[in-house]
Amino acid sequence: MTDSIVRIQVAGSDGHAPYEVLIGHQLLGELAPLIGPKAKRVAVIHPEALEATGEAIREDLVAQGYEAIVLQVPNAEDAKSAEVAAYCWSVLGQTGFTRSDVIVGLGGGSTTDLAGFVAATWLRGVRWISVPTTLLGMVDAAVGGKTGINIAEGKNMVGAFHPPAGVLADLGTLETLGKHDYVSGLAEVIKAGFIADPVILDLIEQDPEAATTPAGPHTLELIRRAIQVKADVVSGDLKESGRREILNYGHTLGHAIERNERYKWRHGAAISIGMVFAAELGRLAGRLDDATADRHRTVLASVGLPLTYRADAWPKLLDAMKIDKKSRGDLLRFIVLDGLAKTSVLEGPDPSLLVAAYAEVSG
Numbered sequence: 101m102t103d104s105i106v107r108i109q110v111a112g113s114d115g116h117a118p119y120e121v122l123i124g125h126q127l128l129g130e131l132a133p134l135i136g137p138k139a140k141r142v143a144v145i146h147p148e149a150l151e152a153t154g155e156a157i158r159e160d161l162v163a164q165g166y167e168a169i170v171l172q173v174p175n176a177e178d179a180k181s182a183e184v185a186a187y188c189w190s191v192l193g194q195t196g197f198t199r200s201d202v203i204v205g206l207g208g209g210s211t212t213d214l215a216g217f218v219a220a221t222w223l224r225g226v227r228w229i230s231v232p233t234t235l236l237g238m239v240d241a242a243v244g245g246k247t248g249i250n251i252a253e254g255k256n257m258v259g260a261f262h263p264p265a266g267v268l269a270d271l272g273t274l275e276t277l278g279k280h281d282y283v284s285g286l287a288e289v290i291k292a293g294f295i296a297d298p299v300i301l302d303l304i305e306q307d308p309e310a311a312t313t314p315a316g317p318h319t320l321e322l323i324r325r326a327i328q329v330k331a332d333v334v335s336g337d338l339k340e341s342g343r344r345e346i347l348n349y350g351h352t353l354g355h356a357i358e359r360n361e362r363y364k365w366r367h368g369a370a371i372s373i374g375m376v377f378a379a380e381l382g383r384l385a386g387r388l389d390d391a392t393a394d395r396h397r398t399v400l401a402s403v404g405l406p407l408t409y410r411a412d413a414w415p416k417l418l419d420a421m422k423i424d425k426k427s428r429g430d431l432l433r434f435i436v437l438d439g440l441a442k443t444s445v446l447e448g449p450d451p452s453l454l455v456a457a458y459a460e461v462s463g
């Protein structure tokens with residue numbers, strides 16, 4: 101069965117062209133038109149888990165006349181390293197990859213962040229296409245052009261703004277995704293609900309169990325709404341000079357937890373705890389009402405996302421938060437809510453406020 105394709109526009113800015121996010125089924129046929137006739141070579145970067153899909157795409161591209169290769173990289177965050185990026189650069193060099201050639205990032209957010217970064221850095225920037233295969237990748241990572249890798253000192257510390265030429269969110273790919281990974285993606289969907297589109301929260305609250313599988317009745321609408329939030333925000337502020345910071349809701353503590361876990365946790369799980377922390381900060385700062393703060397816990401817990409983290413980790417987390425990208429000099433900055441879908445920035449909060457908010461998260 102072929103159903104219709106939903107198209108969401110992302111505006112161009114800073115010299116980057118506009119592009120579309122396509123949501124639907126069986127989108128492979130959309131890939132070649134995006135690659136275009138100028139490319140001779142295509143490199144499909146995919147994680148170990150998607151070896152068969154990567155190979156199928158390579159064969160399809162070869163049949164269409166491209167010199168297509170696959171680059172298999174480790175699963176999950178292990179792909180987001182300088183070593184893996186260097187491996188990709190070597191293969192591109194050996195293949196004679198030129199500025200008119202194209203990279204395809206096939207996988208979850210870890211793979212598309214890496215593939216986009218390789219595309220941003222190879223020959224100072226080549227065209228790339230994002231083919232997200234996780235919920236989180238579709239609703240967040242594949243859209244917006246933030247690319248990068250992790251280092252021991254911090255999450256996504258090395259990267260570039262390099263938007264894709266297009267995003268193909270093929271819902272069929274979600275069928276092989278494990279439940280834990282699907283639920284992790286719901287953290288970013290819920291984030292989009294709190295910062296901009298509360299209908300997302302209503303839809304999940306109607307039947308949280310159904311929301312935890314791609315077979316749920318609202319899957320397409322949840323994905324479409326979350327992508328729309330992301331597209332609207334990044335369309336106006338690609339390089340995060342202002343409004344784009346709202347997409348970092350929950351990420352200041354979340355990224356610190358990921359670093360503390362040496363990038364073995366799923367991003368969405370850490371961001372879930374980070375959002376509870378941000379909600380408590382908002383509440384304790386006298387900005388956020390109790391009902392909206394409490395709603396964070398209920399909706400996140402209802403889909404099985406974590407709410408708490410170890411109390412003894414606080415000194416290390418605080419250290420990690422100091423090099424968050426929103427920090428300016430010694431000033432810590434957090435995205436908080438003044439109400440549902442009313443974001444604001446909390447700058448340089450009193451240390452006692454941070455400790456009190458963390459006490460709520462660490463039980």
Ligand SMILES: NC(=O)c1ccc[n+]([C@@H]2O[C@H](COP(=O)([O-])OP(=O)(O)OC[C@H]3O[C@@H](n4cnc5c(N)ncnc54)[C@H](O)[C@@H]3O)[C@@H](O)[C@H]2O)c1
Nearest residue numbers: 147149175176208209210233234236241246273276277367
């Ligand atoms: N660039 C951005 O704007 C942005 C936004 C949000 C998150 N991110 C990044 O995204 C990353 C998290 O991405 P994620 O949650 O998609 O996880 P992930 O990419 O780490 O993938 C999780 C696991 O699922 C496997 N997998 C992927 N697709 C599959 C499929 N269809 N079937 C079976 N297995 C599959 C992967 O191989 C991996 O083992 C983090 O590094 C985060 O920092 C980036």
Ligand SMILES: O=C(O)C(=O)C[C@@H](O)[C@H](O)[C@H](O)COP(=O)(O)O
Nearest residue numbers: 240244246255256344347348351425
């Ligand atoms: O697109 C953005 O901007 C975001 O902040 C989206 C986040 O969900 C995402 O995790 C992003 O990679 C975080 O970026 P960082 O700049 O804090 O590393």
Ligand SMILES: [Zn+2]
Nearest residue numbers: 288351367371
């Ligand atoms: Zn995120």
